Amino acid sequence: MEFLFLEPVFKEAIWGGNQLRTVFGYDIPSDTTGECWAISAHKNGECQIAGGIYDGKLLSRLWKEKPEIFGFYPGDQFPLLVKIIDAKNDLSIQVHPDDSYAKIHENGSLGKTECWYILDCEPDTEIVIGHHAKDRDEMEFMIRNHQWEEFIRTVPIKKGDFFQINPGCVHAIKGGTLILETQQSSDITYRVYDYDRLSDGKPRQLHVEQSIATIRAPFKENQAIAVTEKLSGAVHTHLITCKYYSVDKYEIDGVFAKEFSKYFTNVSVISGKGSINGIPLEAGQNFIIPAKSKECRFEGKMSVICSNPE
Numbered sequence: 001m002e003f004l005f006l007e008p009v010f011k012e013a014i015w016g017g018n019q020l021r022t023v024f025g026y027d028i029p030s031d032t033t034g035e036c037w038a039i040s041a042h043k044n045g046e047c048q049i050a051g052g053i054y055d056g057k058l059l060s061r062l063w064k065e066k067p068e069i070f071g072f073y074p075g076d077q078f079p080l081l082v083k084i085i086d087a088k089n090d091l092s093i094q095v096h097p098d099d100s101y102a103k104i105h106e107n108g109s110l111g112k113t114e115c116w117y118i119l120d121c122e123p124d125t126e127i128v129i130g131h132h133a134k135d136r137d138e139m140e141f142m143i144r145n146h147q148w149e150e151f152i153r154t155v156p157i158k159k160g161d162f163f164q165i166n167p168g169c170v171h172a173i174k175g176g177t178l179i180l181e182t183q184q185s186s187d188i189t190y191r192v193y194d195y196d197r198l199s200d201g202k203p204r205q206l207h208v209e210q211s212i213a214t215i216r217a218p219f220k221e222n223q224a225i226a227v228t229e230k231l232s233g234a235v236h237t238h239l240i241t242c243k244y245y246s247v248d249k250y251e252i253d254g255v256f257a258k259e260f261s262k263y264f265t266n267v268s269v270i271s272g273k274g275s276i277n278g279i280p281l282e283a284g285q286n287f288i289i290p291a292k293s294k295e296c297r298f299e300g301k302m303s304v305i306c307s308n309p310e
Contacts, residue, residue, distance in 0.1 A: 001069055001290035003279065004054065004062070006047040008286065011035040014199050017088030019178050023120070024084070024284030035085050038286040039266045041078035044187045071263035071291030077110075079309045080245055081185045082266050082286065084119070089175040092194040092204070093128060093152060096186070097214045098167035105210070106188050111167050113244050114183030115224070117305060118161040119270055122176030126154040129163060130219035131170045139217040143208065148193055153219065162239050164224045168216035180268060182247050182307045190214065231256065233298070239305075247307045256298045261308035265289040274300015 008026060016034030020026045026036060037045040041059040049057045054066075063070060063078045073079065096112035097105070116127075130153040133139035142151040152170070157177070165171050170192065173179060190207035192215075197204065228237045233256030239247040250256065252274060266288055273282040276298050289296060298304075 001293060002052050003276065003293075004059075004069070004288040004290065005050045005052070006039055006059065006286050006288070007050045009037040009040060009045040009047060011037065011045060014197065014204075015087055015089040015091050015175070017086045019086040019088075019120075020084060023178065026284060032088075033086065035083050037081065037083055038268055039080070039082040039288065040185070042081055042185050042187055069264065069288075069290045071261070073263045073309055077185060079110075079185055080266060080307060081183050082268055082307065083181040083183070084268075085173060085177075085179050085181055087173040087175055087177045087179075090195065091173045092191040093148070093170060093172045094189050094191050095170050095211050095215050096165070096167050096190070097188055097210070101167075101214055102186065102188055109188050110184045110186040112184050112186040112188055113167055113242060114165045114181055115240055115242075115245075115247060116163045116165065116173070117180045117182075117239065117247075117249070117270075118157050118159055119178040119180055120159050121157055121178065125157055125176045126174055127157050127163070127177065128152055128170065128172035128174065129155050129165075130221065131215070131217070132219075133217050136215075136217045139215055140212050143192060143212060146193075152193075162224055162226055164222055164240050164242065166222055168214055169222070170215055170219070180270060180305055182245055182266075182305075184244050233257070241310065244310055245307050246310055247305065249303065249305050250298070251303045252298045253301050254299070257295050258298075259295045260289050260293065260306070262291060263309055264291050265306050265308045268305050270303050270305055272300065272302030274298060274302045 013034030016032040018031040099111040102109045102111040190210040192211040224240045233254045235251040237249040
């Protein structure tokens with residue numbers, strides 16, 4: 001089976017910038033482009049196959065028509081979504097629901113577990129991870145009384161950091177950050193607070209009641225512990241394995257050969273250039289390695305982040 005290269009889908013946002021063009025060479029719609037949906041079969045931003053025998057076909061259609069490509073992975077929808085996010089300004093303070101809450105309250109949607117790999121950031125940048133409320137009652141009081149400085153927990157970040165964001169965790173990307181996000185295929189986000197910003201002259205919608213219902217309190221840190229090993233032709237860092245996905249980074253220098261998941265593997269080239277089985281690769285390309293692809297041969301000097309469903 002041939003690799004499935006994908007046409008990205010772009011999303012504009014009031015907090016977006018132009019790094020998707022300057023760093024990766026994407027043809028973005030404006031200088032306020034916040035997201036590249038790089039590998040997606042979600043109805044709100046679906047990728048088409050670019051080139052090959054399935055050229056132009058939607059990923060969701062291929063999922064239904066050719067399940068063998070994906071190793072007959074169980075489920076009626078492609079399970080993961082890979083994004084690149086350019087936050088020129090701060091994103092809203094937000095939280096995601098888990099599967100059970102989303103199924104009941106969001107028309108059967110999947111919940112949203114996600115993780116962030118920091119591709120780059122400006123000096124002294126922070127992100128929001130968690131909160132300072134000691135219990136659910138204090139969490140609700142702080143939110144309803146807009147005690148944001150007391151409530152919000154921030155941590156410093158640097159290039160190469162990695163964070164797992166479970167449902168119920170208050171979080172926000174802050175300005176000056178470029179990340180690669182691997183997540184469940186869900187577009188459910190509850191805004192807790194948006195700095196009283198206006199979009200088209202109006203405040204953006206908040207989801208206070210849903211947020212209070214889904215935020216976990218007290219906050220418990222869930223920092224992933226990466227494990228790094230040196231392989232022939234690459235340095236491998238295992239970033240996370242959770243209920244929904246496994247994520248790995250490979251810094252390739254020379255020739256690196258590997259057999260991937262029994263299902264399928266998402267691949268994003270985050271820097272450098274080279275090839276896979278003789279097919280040229282460069283930063284910004286995203287593709288899927290089908291199930292049973294046997295050994296794949298990477299050559300060149302590049303870094304890739306791979307994810308596969310659990």
